[in-house]
Amino acid sequence: MPASYFRVFSYNSLLEDIDKLPLEDQPALILISDFDEFKNRLHKALRKVGLEDSEILIGNVSYFDFEAYGSDSWMDNGLKSK
Numbered sequence: 184m185p186a187s188y189f190r191v192f193s194y195n196s197l198l199e200d201i202d203k204l205p206l207e208d209q210p211a212l213i214l215i216s217d218f219d220e221f222k223n224r225l226h227k228a229l230r231k232v233g234l235e236d237s238e239i240l241i242g243n244v245s246y247f248d249f250e251a252y253g254s255d256s257w258m259d260n261g262l263k264s265k
Contacts, residue, residue, distance in 0.1 A: 215221045
């Protein structure tokens with residue numbers, strides 16, 4: 184599978200909408216069932232192409248659905264206001 188296949192992602196598209204697209208226009212959808220194993224393989228692949236351990240930053244992220252709080256809401260996500 185060419186690397187170009189993974190350059191277009193779904194960005195919150197519904198599966199039903201994606202299924203309606205021609206196969207060549209459907210974005211990549213990646214499901215990871217074992218994130219620790221995925222991180223290990225990614226780290227190994229990046230080292231194999233020449234990156235040093237100090238150049239590889241892999242970490243977990245959290246996403247917030249700000250729409251759930253309304254259009255006039257504000258949240259500092261634990262950061263201190265200046």
